Amino acid sequence: MCAKIRLGILIRATSPALWGGPHKEITLGLGLGLCRHPRTGDYLVCIKGQYLKGLLRGWCERLEHLLRSHGILSALNLTNKVFGGIHNPSAVPSPIIVADAYPVKGEEQAMKLFQDGEFSYLWNVEPPEVPLSIVSRIRIDDTSGKVAEEALFHEVRVTPDTLLYFELVVKGVEENELVDLARLLLISLSQFNYSYIGKSGSTGGVKVIGIEPSILLGDEIVKLVAEGVKK
Amino acid sequence: MIEFTVYSVSLRFLTPALIAVKQGSRGMLYEGFSDKIPGSTIRGSLMSWALREGLVTDAEIAREVSNPAHSLTPFLLSARSNGLLYNDVGIAHALSFKFKDGLGDERVYSFGVRDLVRELQSNSWDSVATLQTLIARTNVRIDENGNDLRTSTNTERILGTAITKDHGSPRNEWKLSRSSVKPGSYIGISIDRERGSVTPGAFFIYEYIESGSVFVGTITCKESSLICKLLEEIKRNPAKILVGKGTSRGYGVAEIWVKEREINTQETRASGKRECLAFEVIGPLLTLNASYEKGIPLPRPVGPGDELVMRLGTSILSIKVHAIFGGVSEFGGWSLRRESPKLRFNALSYGSIIVGEVEGDLRLLSLMPYKGLDELSSQGYNILLPLVDDFLPRFGEEGD
Numbered sequence: 276m277c278a279k280i281r282l283g284i285l286i287r288a289t290s291p292a293l294w295g296g297p298h299k300e301i302t303l304g305l306g307l308g309l310c311r312h313p314r315t316g317d318y319l320v321c322i323k324g325q326y327l328k329g330l331l332r333g334w335c336e337r338l339e340h341l342l343r344s345h346g347i348l349s350a351l352n353l354t355n356k357v358f359g360g361i362h363n364p365s366a367v368p369s370p371i372i373v374a375d376a377y378p379v380k381g382e383e384q385a386m387k388l389f390q391d392g393e394f395s396y397l398w399n400v401e402p403p404e405v406p407l408s409i410v411s412r413i414r415i416d417d418t419s420g421k422v423a424e425e426a427l428f429h430e431v432r433v434t435p436d437t438l439l440y441f442e443l444v445v446k447g448v449e450e451n452e453l454v455d456l457a458r459l460l461l462i463s464l465s466q467f468n469y470s471y472i473g474k475s476g477s478t479g480g481v482k483v484i485g486i487e488p489s490i491l492l493g494d495e496i497v498k499l500v501a502e503g504v505k506k
Numbered sequence: 507m508i509e510f511t512v513y514s515v516s517l518r519f520l521t522p523a524l525i526a527v528k529q530g531s532r533g534m535l536y537e538g539f540s541d542k543i544p545g546s547t548i549r550g551s552l553m554s555w556a557l558r559e560g561l562v563t564d565a566e567i568a569r570e571v572s573n574p575a576h577s578l579t580p581f582l583l584s585a586r587s588n589g590l591l592y593n594d595v596g597i598a599h600a601l602s603f604k605f606k607d608g609l610g611d612e613r614v615y616s617f618g619v620r621d622l623v624r625e626l627q628s629n630s631w632d633s634v635a636t637l638q639t640l641i642a643r644t645n646v647r648i649d650e651n652g653n654d655l656r657t658s659t660n661t662e663r664i665l666g667t668a669i670t671k672d673h674g675s676p677r678n679e680w681k682l683s684r685s686s687v688k689p690g691s692y693i694g695i696s697i698d699r700e701r702g703s704v705t706p707g708a709f710f711i712y713e714y715i716e717s718g719s720v721f722v723g724t725i726t727c728k729e730s731s732l733i734c735k736l737l738e739e740i741k742r743n744p745a746k747i748l749v750g751k752g753t754s755r756g757y758g759v760a761e762i763w764v765k766e767r768e769i770n771t772q773e774t775r776a777s778g779k780r781e782c783l784a785f786e787v788i789g790p791l792l793t794l795n796a797s798y799e800k801g802i803p804l805p806r807p808v809g810p811g812d813e814l815v816m817r818l819g820t821s822i823l824s825i826k827v828h829a830i831f832g833g834v835s836e837f838g839g840w841s842l843r844r845e846s847p848k849l850r851f852n853a854l855s856y857g858s859i860i861v862g863e864v865e866g867d868l869r870l871l872s873l874m875p876y877k878g879l880d881e882l883s884s885q886g887y888n889i890l891l892p893l894v895d896d897f898l899p900r901f902g903e904e905g906d
Contacts, residue, residue, distance in 0.1 A: 373754065
């Protein structure tokens with residue numbers, strides 16, 4: 276019997292933050308990634324789903340063995356099952372879908388978007404204007420200890436307290452692995468609070484806005500992490 | 507006579523979509539479709555959605571695919587969100603052209619399919635002479651037009667491109683769909699897990715369909731078929747399906763909505779008489795012919811001299827092909843069921859025109875654009891649109 280997990284996640288930038296993407300101001304990683312809103316056609320600041328998936332996968336890979344050794348997980352090879360093998364040689368799509376993160380006004384708007392249904396936020400979201408800042412950076416020449424010649428870079432970044440919302444869905448989960456998967460995903464997501472979540476020192480915090488099926492909150496560890504993951 | 511249902515299906519992409527056509531050097535560059543999605547891709551997406559939702563099993567899908575009771579047209583980019591295939595959205599055929607960009611005229615014109623059949627018959631089926639005559643006549647009409655930049659040397663071929671009828675224009679003009687929605691491309695890398703930085707040489711460029719793009723097509727199926735049941739389920743509960751590559755990374759999320767479509771099968775002309783008609787290739791056209799040496803049916807493009815047959819119950823319609831205009835392209839794909847590439851083969855391209863003598867039950871002509879000729883239409887191949895009247899205007903006919 277196959278089940279599904281759906282999570283709604285709110286990210287708050289806690290530093291000027293930068294994520295790459297396919298649009299507009301990209302110049303070899305120095306630009307801010309933008310997505311095209313499917314309804315309005317406007318370009319908005321976003322975090323690409325592939326970036327979030329990679330970030331999440333990295334933490335799942337690091338934590339899975341540790342959590343199993345402490346009895347928090349019992350299922351085997353969850354990360355590979357959910358994210359697929361590296362470069363996915365079988366070319367079968369992995370069961371997880373991580374969609375792009377779009378700016379939102381606040382937690383209330385994010386909760387409403389989660390209640391609208393799976394991935395409905397991609398169409399329904401009314402994104403706010405996102406304040407941007409320009410950060411100038413240099414590179415140090417290791418030999419002289421001074422600024423390297425011509426190494427002055429300007430980056431466009433979102434300002435701290437910018438909020439972005441995204442959803443991830445995992446379908447085709449075995450019923451007996453559902454709770455373990457929820458634990459692994461939520462604990463891995465919680466690590467975003469303690470590490471870089473974007474380029475060049477971008478930090479942020481995450482909050483779980485919604486979780487389906489809600490019956491998962493009956494598990495003590497899932498409830499503890501879901502309610503405790505906030506910054 | 508009708509024992510199946512025709513559904514008009516629309517897709518709206520909520521995220522960019524990667525539908526690869528060609529993979530370049532060492533898997534680094536992916537050229538993608540930008541204005542059409544093959545029917546087989548949509549079928550695969552529907553089946554995958556149903557499997558993930560627990561509505562079907564692998565065995566049921568295998569049964570449906572091996573004995574198909576369904577046909578799918580390609581899905582075409584539409585410049586309007588509520589377009590219907592053939593009424594509002596179509597494919598530019600082999601005799602169509604437009605003026606180059608920037609000349610103030612975005613309309614799609616034709617060299618004249620109406621004259622094509624007549625000229626072919628009077629030229630003893632000489633395709634080259636016929637084409638020369640039609641083009642020369644149209645070019646004279648264009649160059650007599652006046653002193654603006656719309657001259658015969660400023661036209662371009664648009665065979666196989668998706669076009670949309672602009673109902674807001676004074677003469678319901680057809681225009682390229684992609685003039686409203688542009689494709690994009692993005693650059694990606696792969697992370698080396700051990701070093702935590704970019705994997706050497708892992709640099710990819712993908713062409714993608716932009717989010718917000720709408721594609722329309724039709725799916726025709728028997729009521730008892732699995733596909734029909736899935737479409738009825740989507741009618742009741744609108745769904746989101748995943749189309750193309752990179753779906754786990756958030757690409758290809760599409761809303762799908764479905765409604766039944768009425769097809770007029772009334773045919774006033776008597777059956778049985780031979781007549782010459784032109785047909786536009788909507789689903790790439792191929793035939794399976796045994797090779798002389800080993801008797802193994804191999805796919806090849808339809809050519810002059812071939813006889814195409816459409817059967818529905820006891821009704822039969824045959825087309826004896828005399829002339830072909832257009833081109834040949836390579837087609838293939840990936841089978842999710844077998845986790846392996848599909849056989850690559852050549853077929854007549856989207857928008858090509860075939861002209862042939864038609865004999866049999868002419869009522870089948872109105873079903874051909876939806877049902878297709880044979881079971882290959884279950885993968886989006888062998889679908890023809892009879893061009894009894896050219897749906898595109900000739901330059902000069904309406905006071906251009």
